[in-house]
Amino acid sequence: MPAQPVSSPVLSFEEARHVVETQAATSTPVGKESLQLLDSFGRVLAEPIFADRNFPPFRRAARDGYAVIAQDLANPPATLQVIGEIRAGVKAESIPSIASGQVAAIMTGAPTPDRADAVVMVEYTSLQDRQVVIHQGVAAGDNIVPIGSEAKRGEQLLSAGVRLDQAAIAVAASVGKTHVQVHEKPKVAVLSTGDEVVDINMQPGATQIRNSNSYSLAAQTQAAGGEPLILPIAPDEPERLRELISEGLEADLLLLAGGVSMGKYDLVEQVLTEMGAEFFFTGARIQPGKPIVFGRVDDKYFFGLPGNPVSTMVTFELFVRPILDALAGATPQPLRFLHARLKSEIKTKTGLKRFLPAYLSGEFEQAQVEPARWHGSGDIASTARANCYLVVPADRGAIAAGEWVPVLMC
Ligand code: AMP
Ligand code: MG
Secondary structure: OOOOOOOOOEEOHHHHHHHHHHHHHHOOOOOEEEEEHHHHOOOEEOOOEEOOOOEOOOOEEOOOEEEEOHHHHOOOOEEEEEEEEEOOOOOHHHOOOOOOOEEEEEOOOOEOOOOOOEEEEHHHEEEEOOEEEEOOOOOOOOOEEOOOOOEOOOOEEEOOOOEOOHHHHHHHHHOOOOEEEEEOOOEEEEEEEOOOEEOOOOOOOOOOEEOOHHHHHHHHHHHOOOEEEEOOOEOOOHHHHHHHHHHHOOOOEEEEEOOOOOOOOOOHHHHHHHOOOEEEEOEEOEEOOOOOEEEEEOOEEEEEEOOOHHHHHHHHHHHHHHHHHHHOOOOOOOOOEEEEEEOOOEEOOOOOEEEEEEEEEOOHHHOEEEEOOOOOOOOHHHHHOOOEEEEEOOOOOEEOOOOEEEEEOO
């Protein structure tokens, strides 16, 4: 009698997601390394980054125009004397001082003279020889960015756990970080199972199919900041499956695909049980993706994702990312939903929350979504034409055209 999973709850989507998030919150991130700034793009910061000076470090002109004393423009227009020009990068000792009735031409990014309290945009002026006519009044402070108004020296600008996007890279560059401490990429073993599945460099026999899941999972892993390691395909046979699972558990995270349904040769749960696995859930009331399994062997997490290629892809997005983020040292991110109007009526069975590959078009209030015309969870080609997932709540049997519906962006 093969061992049965100790407990095998089937959870709602929200419960299953909560379980994953709870586990993510307790998992220990992988190690750290120092990388050159640009190589750190997409990695997770392992150190906080502080302002090494005030931002801006001097009173910075935000426009091209004239540095003025606002009081001189109390009754516009006013004709004022131009006493010099201040370019960006000028040395501090070369900044001219101005007195009442005087202005200095100034460029964006240049430091303003001490007594100047505003910059008038060049568009509101006409230069006549060494005099300038300013047609509009100005309020003190206009177009001058005060010292330290963006950040004070010593202030924390980025916290550890942030994934470095272009804006974070800009922040690190602005404080002179040529190298940053980041987390290593978590290693993710990808193990596809199935006697019918052959590798992509083989000519499949008449009843075989090529292994697409290992590649979609590896691509999603890369996109999520992990380092995939594709293992050989496991046959539906316990000994070899067990060997490959053991190998996969050497990585930081193991993703299995296939072999988690109810069939006689769906052996993944059985073999994992024999290996002492703890299961957090063995199904979620979603479609596609219902047989999803999440558990742990010792301190290693694994997911048993359903083998149908669309199920494999969507369950990665729904459940794997929080764990991968946590292992990468990142603060896990919530799923990103937006709302769009349904293009034409949908009818489905109730009971499962659906994540249907769909096509989002239009922008802003015009956004419209329609499910991809597909032939079930195996239809990769129609999924490849989709650009989002349309979410249908478990209790909705029909949704009318024009209704606002949630859309999951991945
Ligand atoms: P399973 O979850 O093992 O019952 O597989 C469900 C369906 O997905 C079956 O039609 C399998 O042939 C297919 N499938 C399983 N693994 C893969 C894979 N690695 N690549 C493509 N299709 C697969
Ligand atoms: Mg199978």
